[in-house]
Amino acid sequence: MGRVTQTIIRKKRVLPAAGEVFVKKGEQVSPTTIVAKGKVRNPYIQGIRIDLKLGVDAASVKPYLLKKVGDEMKKDEVIALRRSFFGRTKICRAPIDGSVEAFLPLSGQILIRGAPIPIEVNAHIPGKVVEVIPEEGAVVEAKAKSVEGVFGIGGETHGKIMLTVERPDEALMEAAIEEEHRDKIVVGGSTVTLEALRRAREVGAKAVIVGGVDEKDLTTFLGYELGFGITGSEALGMTLILTEGFGPSPMNEEIFDLLRSFQGKLACVDGTTQIRARMLRPEIIIPLS
Amino acid sequence: MGEKEEDKIIIAEIGAAKTKAILIKAKEGSFILEAEAEAPTTVEPPELDVTKGINTVVRRLEKESGETLWGDKGPKVKLFCSSGDTGGLYMVVAGIISMISKESAERAALGAGAHLLDAFSKDDKRPAYTLVEAMRSTRPDIFLLAGGTDGGAVSQVLELATIIAKSDIKPRFGEGYKLPVIFAGNVEARKEVSETLSEDKYATTTVPNVRPDIDRENLGPAKEAIYDSYMEHVIVHAPGYDKLAHMVKGQIIPSQAAIGKALYSYAQNRGINLLAVDVGSSTTDVYSVYNGVFNRSLNADVGLTYGILNVFKTAGVDAVSRWLPYELNEREVRNIAANLMVLEPEKLTPEEEEVRNAVAREAIKLSVELHKRIASRLKGIVIRREIADTFSQNIEETYVDMAKTQAIIARGRAFEGPEETSALILLDALEPVGITQIMYDLESLVPHAGLLLDYDKDAAIKLLSERILKPAGTFVCPRGKTDSEGALTIRLKRSAGSLVSEVVPSGEIKAISLGVEETAELEAIPSGRLDLGRGRGKTVKSIVTGGSLGLVIDARGRPLPPPKRDQQQKWLLALAAAKGGA
Numbered sequence: 001m002g003r004v005t006q007t008i009i010r011k012k013r014v015l016p017a018a019g020e021v022f023v024k025k026g027e028q029v030s031p032t033t034i035v036a037k038g039k040v041r042n043p044y045i046q047g048i049r050i051d052l053k054l055g056v057d058a059a060s061v062k063p064y065l066l067k068k069v070g071d072e073m074k075k076d077e078v079i080a081l082r083r084s085f086f087g088r089t090k091i092c093r094a095p096i097d098g099s100v101e102a103f104l105p106l107s108g109q110i111l112i113r114g115a116p117i118p119i120e121v122n123a124h125i126p127g128k129v130v131e132v133i134p135e136e137g138a139v140v141e142a143k144a145k146s147v148e149g150v151f152g153i154g155g156e157t158h159g160k161i162m163l164t165v166e167r168p169d170e171a172l173m174e175a176a177i178e179e180e181h182r183d184k185i186v187v188g189g190s191t192v193t194l195e196a197l198r199r200a201r202e203v204g205a206k207a208v209i210v211g212g213v214d215e216k217d218l219t220t221f222l223g224y225e226l227g228f229g230i231t232g233s234e235a236l237g238m239t240l241i242l243t244e245g246f247g248p249s250p251m252n253e254e255i256f257d258l259l260r261s262f263q264g265k266l267a268c269v270d271g272t273t274q275i276r277a278r279m280l281r282p283e284i285i286i287p288l289s
Numbered sequence: 290m291g292e293k294e295e296d297k298i299i300i301a302e303i304g305a306a307k308t309k310a311i312l313i314k315a316k317e318g319s320f321i322l323e324a325e326a327e328a329p330t331t332v333e334p335p336e337l338d339v340t341k342g343i344n345t346v347v348r349r350l351e352k353e354s355g356e357t358l359w360g361d362k363g364p365k366v367k368l369f370c371s372s373g374d375t376g377g378l379y380m381v382v383a384g385i386i387s388m389i390s391k392e393s394a395e396r397a398a399l400g401a402g403a404h405l406l407d408a409f410s411k412d413d414k415r416p417a418y419t420l421v422e423a424m425r426s427t428r429p430d431i432f433l434l435a436g437g438t439d440g441g442a443v444s445q446v447l448e449l450a451t452i453i454a455k456s457d458i459k460p461r462f463g464e465g466y467k468l469p470v471i472f473a474g475n476v477e478a479r480k481e482v483s484e485t486l487s488e489d490k491y492a493t494t495t496v497p498n499v500r501p502d503i504d505r506e507n508l509g510p511a512k513e514a515i516y517d518s519y520m521e522h523v524i525v526h527a528p529g530y531d532k533l534a535h536m537v538k539g540q541i542i543p544s545q546a547a548i549g550k551a552l553y554s555y556a557q558n559r560g561i562n563l564l565a566v567d568v569g570s571s572t573t574d575v576y577s578v579y580n581g582v583f584n585r586s587l588n589a590d591v592g593l594t595y596g597i598l599n600v601f602k603t604a605g606v607d608a609v610s611r612w613l614p615y616e617l618n619e620r621e622v623r624n625i626a627a628n629l630m631v632l633e634p635e636k637l638t639p640e641e642e643e644v645r646n647a648v649a650r651e652a653i654k655l656s657v658e659l660h661k662r663i664a665s666r667l668k669g670i671v672i673r674r675e676i677a678d679t680f681s682q683n684i685e686e687t688y689v690d691m692a693k694t695q696a697i698i699a700r701g702r703a704f705e706g707p708e709e710t711s712a713l714i715l716l717d718a719l720e721p722v723g724i725t726q727i728m729y730d731l732e733s734l735v736p737h738a739g740l741l742l743d744y745d746k747d748a749a750i751k752l753l754s755e756r757i758l759k760p761a762g763t764f765v766c767p768r769g770k771t772d773s774e775g776a777l778t779i780r781l782k783r784s785a786g787s788l789v790s791e792v793v794p795s796g797e798i799k800a801i802s803l804g805v806e807e808t809a810e811l812e813a814i815p816s817g818r819l820d821l822g823r824g825r826g827k828t829v830k831s832i833v834t835g836g837s838l839g840l841v842i843d844a845r846g847r848p849l850p851p852p853k854r855d856q857q858q859k860w861l862l863a864l865a866a867a868k869g870g871a
Contacts, residue, residue, distance in 0.1 A: 045422050102421060102455035106448045111421060111455075151631045215598075215623040225602040229595065229630050245632050247624035275595055275631060
């Protein structure tokens with residue numbers, strides 16, 4: 001079940017690949033402060049059969065290539081060209097922005113990797129930069145209350161805490177969610193109904209924190225079966241954190257009282273869960289200063 | 290005469306959470322199990338040194354046995370080790386044709402105890418240009434490349450090697466070492482494959498072909514090369530394993546490989562066909578030995594906690610719920626299962642136990658179906674079918690045949706409950722036919738026996754037979770259905786001389802007392818439409834051994850009729866009726 005701790009939190013905020021760091025040691029940052037920006041390798045690869053485009057054998061393609069492995073290209077740029085004896089020219093154009101990943105001579109193919117994708121990492125929590133990691137990011141420190149949940153979906157977000165129920169054993173119903181919950185971290189009690197989840201997303205709530213949810217409702221909300229307990233990358237536009245587990249279950253009173261006492265204050269939450277690999281549980285961070 | 294240190298052996302299995310060790314001692318020309326102990330595995334922080342857990346468990350063995358086993362530099366006696374999840378072996382394989390060389394490579398990797406991350410082939414359904422990224426994203430410990438019979442295709446093998454080279458696959462334990470690639474394909478492509486896989490990225494070794502001819506498979510050399518690479522390149526990167534490698538005698542092998550070795554030798558020693566299921570938290574392993582051919586498959590998607598929702602995803606909620614002894618609505622079932630995944634409770638409520646047992650049945654069914662594909666005759670061979678073969682199973686695709694399975698062995702958390710519950714899970718999921726012995730590895734010691742095999746095969750088999758495998762009993766299960774009374778007549782002559790005669794009605798389960806070490810002459814006479822594996826109505830005579838549940842006749846028919854909720858308790862009571870010689 002979920003648990004509360006008060007601690008000095010140090011968050012390592014780094015890019016997955018080398019980039020530029022925009023903060024300095026000792027600097028005060030907010031959750032939205034950009035710590036670092038960079039570009040990551042594009043996972044998209046497209047293959048083109050050059051032999052078919054030029055009308056030659058696969059083994060004869062190489063002399064007609066205008067690009068070699070590693071060369072960059074723009075969409076529609078000519079990347080292979082064959083002038084025939086009778087003046088008719090056959091060309092092959094780049095289908096996307098990217099670079100040549102590989103040439104496969106046996107199949108007359110080149111593989112083009114999409115152009116690198118820009119990414120940035122923010123501070124996620126307000127605090128002080130206590131360490132700068134060159135080309136990667138920084139470590140942000142803050143005094144905070146921290147709650148470890150049991151399961152979550154959706155990634156990092158932040159907003160002001162807003163309770164929708166009076167008691168930890170009360171269910172969060174659709175009718176309790178209104179426009180005023182936009183950009184808020186909505187706190188329910190024992191469970192949240194499917195309709196309430198949909199309504200929370202519709203009004204633009206940043207996150208919902210409750211004791212439990214019916215697994216069937218969550219499956220319907222997600223649109224697919226959960227499978228393994230690895231979450232965090234769901235593009236739902238909202239984060240959900242369960243403090244107790246699946247099914248209606250009154251929220252731990254300590255957690256409920258903490259969230260109630262910090263109503264209107266900032267909470268930085270992350271639904272990312274990895275049950276097995278790294279035993280990563282969702283977290284709610286309430287900064288104290 | 291004093292005992293020598295050579296007379297004592299410690300065997301340890303390093304699991305994800307626990308390290309379990311046994312001390313065996315030479316006695317009267319054989320080895321006996323002297324003590325056993327457990328300690329937390331210490332690969333994860335804060336310890337980050339596997340030898341600390343080994344030290345603790347050996348100290349506990351010392352306390353248990355009164356022996357001095359640990360000296361200044363480590364164990365004073367021989368130490369054998371296998372490694373489970375933490376130091377597990379993660380592999381990727383590739384072959385030219387998915388049903389031929391790729392399948393042989395899969396069998397070699399799985400047989401060596403690997404967790405298969407992905408398998409590639411030239412006829413892969415994925416577009417060729419996605420293979421590079423797919424390969425790169427795998428991060429295996431070892432890559433096994435097969436393809437081409439000896440003297441056969443070269444260019445396609447080279448194309449696969451080129452894709453591997455371009456993919457620049459990084460090993461799981463970081464970029465500080467080269468990924469071991471084992472080439473076990475066309476012998477004539479060895480030189481070019483080695484040249485294609487550049488030395489600065491890959492540590493390439495070549496071994497004899499896993500498929501030298503279309504109708505012959507040769508997995509031994511590839512498996513040995515996998516063990517060598519595992520020891521040399523992989524396991525030493527897990528915290529403390531470099532130290533441990535100097536303490537152990539021989540190689541540290543994956544626990545799944547040790548289990549496979551033990552089960553294979555056990556089946557060979559008894560001259561039987563065997564099917565074993567290991568239902569774990571996140572995966573379900575199935576091992577089989579049919580006509581001397583060993584196979585292992587791993588269903589990495591289904592298990593009882595971490596993989597539990599995948600069972601629902603694959604089999605469906607209704608398939609799981611049908612095994613529950615009472616009505617639970619879909620929401621309750623799903624919530625219980627999801628909580629087993631996220632909360633991983635140590636002690637289960639009765640409802641959680643029922644859901645887990647229902648999931649176990651479907652996890653076994655799914656995994657055995659997968660196993661049938663692995664444990665199959667070699668594909669690519671032209672078989673001439675004669676008229677006489679039309680109804681014959683001689684040329685069935687898979688070796689798995691429950692009517693030819695003399696023993697079922699079960700291990701894993703699903704079988705930690707009462708013996709009758711475990712037996713019912715297996716009867717429902719596997720539907721054995723004929724005369725089958727069911728045994729459990731309740732103390733998780735089969736890998737230990739597998740580690741002892743290379744040192745003293747007789748002692749390992751003796752340990753398995755007399756100490757490790759706990760017999761639930763012999764199960765007599767007719768195939769077919771009959772409405773007539775008196776489906777099966779049983780005559781049992783115990784070794785002590787007493788006679789038992791029973792008529793078991795169709796659709797019932799009946800247990801007859803027969804102790805663990807007791808044997809008896811069995812004569813089973815099925816009524817006309819039932820078949821005990823020798824044909825309809827054919828009498829079967831056999832020497833059978835007992836077990837905790839005795840001799841059990843499961844006359845519910847095969848295939849099993851759909852389960853009825855009110856019958857579950859009845860079957861459990863029937864199975865337990867002669868429990869412990871009652």
